[in-house]
Amino acid sequence: MKLRQSMAGLHTWGGLLPSWLLFVIIFAGTVACFDKELSRWMRPALHDGVVSSLGADDVRGWLQQNVSDELHAFWMHGPTEREPYWRLGWEVDATKTIHNIAFDPRSAQAEPMPETLGGEFFFKLHYNLHAGDIGMYIVGLAGMFMLVALVSGVIIHRRIFKDFFTLRPKANGQRAWLDAHNLFGVVGFP
Incomplete structure (x- = not known):
């Protein structure tokens, strides 16, 4: 009987306090499922549903012609149903800055892809609350508190x-x- 009574406070406060934070985390994770669509919606230049006629060699050729610095790495993402345009990103050795562009499906012109308050915002809010490593620890700690609240709830409600x-x-x-x-x-x- 004493164990159940001692668990009551732990269940109440271990569930109540992190639940508000977990609501934000879970809501952001739900919205982040549509991160590509939100990011595309935030970039009006890429709204048309036209699928790009560019090929991987065309995108790589653009990179070789327009980026003369020594590349550390580059990546290409072809058109998909969620993103019907080519995306290209690269990192330069000297500056360690990451560059991202998208190719307009109609004109094949390179468009800069700055971060938007679309999908990437909710994705980062979901896993680190926009607070870096500290945020990941806070999210993990909130999850652990909720686990404690669940286990103590099973003990309380016999x-x-x-x-x-x-x-x-x-x-x-x-x-x-x-x-x-x-x-x-x-x-x-x-």
Whole structure:
């Protein structure tokens, strides 16, 4: 009996405090599933659904003609259904700066690809809260707190599986909320 009572505070505060942060993290992760579409939407020059007629040799030829510095690395991404244009990126040895461009599907002209507040924003918010390595530790710590809240919740609610099938929406307010809490807690547990 004492173990269950001692877990009540841990369950309450270990779940309540990180849950607000985890809401932002999970929401950003959901939106980040559409990162390519959001980034494309934020670049009006690339909105047309025309598929590029350029080939990989054309893109590599543009790189050889226009980038005279010594390259550390370069990468090319061909047109896809989500991004119907060629993307080219490279890093120069001396400066260690990364350059990204996209080729307009109609004119085959290179367009700079600055970072947008589209998909990349939500992707970085999801995994590091735009705070670098410290943010990754905060996200990991919030996840660990939620795991502690889930385990302590199973200990507190000794009849968790019986309560899982009990939903009394017409009961008094607190009982109905507790039933909903048990239901959604067990559904999210796996």
